[in-house]
């Protein structure tokens with residue numbers, strides 16, 4: 001019953017939390033990306049390139065980052081332990 005052991009329960013809780021967090025985060029990134037895409041699609045240079053394109057790129061990057069953090073938490077035990085809420089009190 002060592003408090004420092006990263007148990008399978010920890011692992012599962014961490015994965016579920018990561019998925020929930022990424023889902024929330026990704027929806028914000030998708031919104032930013034979608035707004036960026038709409039601005040980018042407007043035919044109003046240079047605004048579409050200065051504002052629309054960076055928002056689109058940042059949004060896509062954020063989504064990829066969210067997906068990646070879930071993949072990492074599932075497949076990389078060290079990453080999972082590193083973000084574990086029980087082990088990092």
Ligand SMILES: [Zn+2]
Nearest residue numbers: 006010084087
């Ligand atoms: Zn743990």
